[in-house]
Amino acid sequence: MPEQIKVLIVDDNDDTRDGTRRLLEYEDNIEIVGFADNGQSAVDQASELKPSVILMDINMPVMDGLTATELIKSSHPEIQIIVVSVQDDAHYMRQAFQKGAFDFIAKPITSAELAHAIERANQEHTRASMQQAMQPPQQVQQTSRQDDHRIVASRPDLNGQVIAVMGLKGGVGKTTIAVSLGVGLARLMPDQKVLIVDSNLLFGDLAVFLSTRSDYNILNVIEMASDPEGIDIQTAESVFVPHESGAKLLLAPANPGEAQPVSAEQFVQTLNQLRRDFHYIIVDTATTFDPISVAVIRTADRMVVVATPTMPALKDARLLFNELTGAEFPSEHILLVLNEVDKSSRITREQISNFLKHEVVAEIPDDPFAIEAVNNGRPLIAMDSKRSVAVRPLMNLVQLVRDSVSDSGTSDEHLVEEQRRGGIFGSILGG
Template identity: 35%
Template sequence: MTGASCRRSRSSFRRLPPSPDHRKPTQVPILAMTDRIKVLIVDDIPETRDHLTKLLGFESDIDVVGAAASGAEAIQMAVALGPDVVLMDINMPDMDGIATTEQLAVKCPAAAVVMMSVQGEADYLRRSMLAGAREFLVKPFSSDELTGSIRQVWTRERDKQSRIVAPAAAAAGATAGTAYAAPGTVVAVFSPKGGVGRTTIAVNLAVAAASLGGRRVALMDASFQFGDVGVLLNLNPKNKSIADLTSQLETGELEELDSYMIEHSSGVRVLLAPSSPEQAELITAMHARRVVERLRAEHDLVVVDCPSSFNDATLASSTRRT
């Protein structure tokens, strides 16, 4: 396919008549005017942005709040506008849709991404989901598929937030005026298979919990050999990591733990993995257990990103004493 024909296919959308062969999205009821879905469109082709804007302009429950021509512009606009849903084209110069989605998951976690692509191969779908996309649409798609996907994604995210906010509000009211009345909750994110998005899930969970407010959230990178939490959050573990605490961990004294944690702009306090794999050998199961217990005592939620292998340190990081 030539470059010109590829660009034409990327910007082509058409309304398809109902037929037995055409996949229909699950019907989602149209919302009241007070519940308009804020949508940000991201595509480097002006004609596509204009077409999508006009197409969604006919929907009474959808409000297009902006249109970005690049990944960098999309991130800037998402932070400023706070969209509910981001329509993201996967093929963009400089920063593609997958890289942009990964950054949005950290900087604007409340925005649900619907990825759009002319490629329908499983690899594109897998990479999009690992980056944090909630839906994947193959171009050309019908207006019914587009609006149906937007409503489904928005409904799922709204329901998920309501399930999180209610317990958080109750907990905040019960513990108002007291500091760490009870140990926090430990959530260990683990998968025996690598490359499935374990670290992305752990980071997104911690950032989303911190965004609710009223909670102290810690994120511990327990993948001591090849931790990626620092990469996803753009934090440098060179001078601050769990490996620097080994001397204190031997004695059980963790007086300087706070000084080795890095506070991310989201409010999450992060304890990074060592910067070099050989330092991982210094960390024992006892060390990992003591760190988790200390973090639990000082935080409402502790998210632990575990490695994709079972060892004593992994088990110690993912289990706790009650």
């Protein structure tokens, strides 16, 4: 029997409370531990019952749900709160996230949607509880609300490194490698914050590779980044999907119909703002050459170029190298990786290096378990290294990338570098 997720239901309306209970009736892994009919009672019951997840209504007598959310989060940061609203109101949503809610859902909602939201919140609860257990006691002591605000305002700039994974040919293994890099870096350095970004707005499949989903996606963060106030990290946290490796995921829209045009400028802005809150930002890219790829080339600190040892892929890799050279992307910051290397391949590593005028830094073998990994929503790097031949080379690649960025990078360097590359791309960016 899986461990039960303890849920507290807060709503002033008897019928609504009961309706929510019934929605979750058949979920084996969810246990309703209590009910509250106002915010104050929710605060009291949160301390007493220690639920993992709270479903919180907004408008209630005595104390409203947003105030209760703020109070509960300040004393029990590990408890995750899902604010349930009767309407999809952007104003309430922003407020809920600012008060520390994990998620915001609008009615009507199906039992599957609710159960999924609770599961995601519970994953975050597990992660936050573990993090708390690892911290020395004085750091988990309560902070006052004023202190909380000060912490946010003065939170350190992590000055993260953007590592893009590119390849102009479809299906060469960009997503496989981006996922393995992100998960590998997060595992290698549990104290470092890693974000994997799916920048393929039309056909991104990061969510499929890691078997997850979310109601929010990268467009929400791009929109925030364009706002004069910039990305509010508390709100953005509810868009990032936590992965069990410790990495966070920023997914693409779930279906192509939701995609919207994004300018290179907007995407540059987004990545640069995200640098504040992550040490490593891995960007998986689409095969097309569009404003997003222009932005990625302009912003990335390292470029992992993926090709397979086949003529069509190498021809396209050469085109990409030409683009990168034209954009004055520093050649020493490009890591050329050969994927799906097969023993019977007639084209040697040396021939490829000569053809692309660039050293091959890693070869990832053709691995029959790659398909099993994708179909089970597991990163290839997390497969059993005794069976899966790609695991060790992928781990080596993770270390190589880490070493390649570990001794470089300050904010000023990013800026100078980006301005320099902007010279060539200025025309494409329209200014």
